[in-house]
Amino acid sequence: MAYRSETRLVHGGTLRSQFGENSEALFLTQGFVYDTAEQCEARFNNSEPGFIYARFSNPTVSMFEQRMAAFEGAEAARATASGMAAVTASLMGQVKAGDHVVAAKALFGSCRYVVEELLPRFGVESTLVDGADLAQWRDAMRPNTKTCFLETPTNPTLEVYDIAEIAKIAHAGGATLVIDNVFATPMYQHPLALGADCVVYSATKHIDGQGRVLGGIVLASEKFITDNVHQFLRQTGPSLSPFNAWVMLKSLETMPLRVEKQTSNAAAVADKLAGHKKLKRLIYPGRADHPQAATIKKQMEGGSNLIAFELDADKAGTFRFLNALKLIRISNNLGDAKSLITHPSTTTHQRLTVPQRLELGITDGLVRLSCGLEHKDDLAEDLFAALEQV
Numbered sequence: 001m002a003y004r005s006e007t008r009l010v011h012g013g014t015l016r017s018q019f020g021e022n023s024e025a026l027f028l029t030q031g032f033v034y035d036t037a038e039q040c041e042a043r044f045n046n047s048e049p050g051f052i053y054a055r056f057s058n059p060t061v062s063m064f065e066q067r068m069a070a071f072e073g074a075e076a077a078r079a080t081a082s083g084m085a086a087v088t089a090s091l092m093g094q095v096k097a098g099d100h101v102v103a104a105k106a107l108f109g110s111c112r113y114v115v116e117e118l119l120p121r122f123g124v125e126s127t128l129v130d131g132a133d134l135a136q137w138r139d140a141m142r143p144n145t146k147t148c149f150l151e152t153p154t155n156p157t158l159e160v161y162d163i164a165e166i167a168k169i170a171h172a173g174g175a176t177l178v179i180d181n182v183f184a185t186p187m188y189q190h191p192l193a194l195g196a197d198c199v200v201y202s203a204t205k206h207i208d209g210q211g212r213v214l215g216g217i218v219l220a221s222e223k224f225i226t227d228n229v230h231q232f233l234r235q236t237g238p239s240l241s242p243f244n245a246w247v248m249l250k251s252l253e254t255m256p257l258r259v260e261k262q263t264s265n266a267a268a269v270a271d272k273l274a275g276h277k278k279l280k281r282l283i284y285p286g287r288a289d290h291p292q293a294a295t296i297k298k299q300m301e302g303g304s305n306l307i308a309f310e311l312d313a314d315k316a317g318t319f320r321f322l323n324a325l326k327l328i329r330i331s332n333n334l335g336d337a338k339s340l341i342t343h344p345s346t347t348t349h350q351r352l353t354v355p356q357r358l359e360l361g362i363t364d365g366l367v368r369l370s371c372g373l374e375h376k377d378d379l380a381e382d383l384f385a386a387l388e389q390v
């Protein structure tokens with residue numbers, strides 16, 4: 001389709017039933033019936049296209065997959081029950097015992113568990129590197145390195161890694177590169193165009209964008225999906241429910257409006273907060289003082305709705321700040337219509353040791369704010385009032 005991206009998010013992938021419904025239908029069906037035994041046989045041996053069983057194909061789920069693929073510019077997509085199911089499938093689907101994986105240290109907590117704890121239990125070794133240091137990626141590559149994995153911007157410190165350069169290193173070593181693109185959103189960063197082989201999302205975040213359902217998606221070339229992801233998902237079964245796919249599908253229609261507003265709110269709030277006397281540092285991709293501002297300029301088309309900042313306070317002082325917020329609620333989700341704030345060291349990154357946390361810049365004073373759709377001045381006023389309690 002030659003349409004521009006917003007148009008693809010409204011129309012991409014639409015499958016109309018015989019009733020000609022305007023809004024996409026919700027097909028709550030596990031199975032499908034066949035006119036004849038011959039047709040059933042043909043579906044099973046792939047000589048006739050069509051749906052067979054909702055563990056691996058359902059019209060509503062398929063519309064969500066096709067709409068996301070059209071937007072991302074991917075040949076193929078597979079939806080999953082959650083973001084973690086997408087991450088796990090994209091990695092586990094590629095490796096076997098004896099293989100090796102390189103990943104950036106700064107990963108969403110559960111992603112780090114998969115790489116650091118789960119893969120080694122099945123004989124897949126992993127090396128964690130400082131994602132911003134290209135020399136560390138180069139040094140970590142081994143003849144048996146099968147895939148490299150990173151998220152950028154990272155959770156929670158919003159570091160940005162150079163996807164094109166890391167893709168070159170991975171490919172030179174005969175490995176693939178998988179990007180967890182949640183923090184950038186499908187709007188502001190296009191990893192496949194930058195050289196990555198596979199992109200994964202937790203659709204739970206900006207794609208739903210209204211805090212309702214869990215979901216995930218893996219996007220890649222037809223070959224990558226066929227070789228690595230299709231059978232893994234089809235046979236192990238972490239499929240997206242048609243209801244959740246329908247919620248996500250309708251959400252995609254308004255995603256650009258929401259993400260643009262969340263991002264402009266975050267940019268305004270970051271500018272107001274920067275330099276506040278109670279803050280030690282503020283990190284916002286989109287400000288010129290971001291440590292990787294040059295990489296952001298090269299590979300991102302917008303900032304983020306997330307801001308990280310470090311209070312000049314211990315855990316007790318930081319908790320006083322969080323507890324004093326009235327509008328912004330304490331929650332570990334992100335990308336929601338409502339603004340949400342998280343204390344990573346006691347929640348998402350609690351599993352790490354103190355030295356591991358400090359290595360990632362996760363101190364007791366660090367908080368991560370996900371800006372929602374409220375008025376930017378109400379957000380800023382809430383933050384400024386609470387900072388008085390530090």
Ligand SMILES: *Cc1c(COP(=O)(O)O)cnc(C)c1O
Pocket residue numbers: 082083084085087108110111151155180182183202203204205214215216
């Ligand atoms: C939330 C998140 C995940 C996991 O997604 P779920 O839908 O909660 O399973 C993975 N990676 C990143 C960066 C996330 O923010």
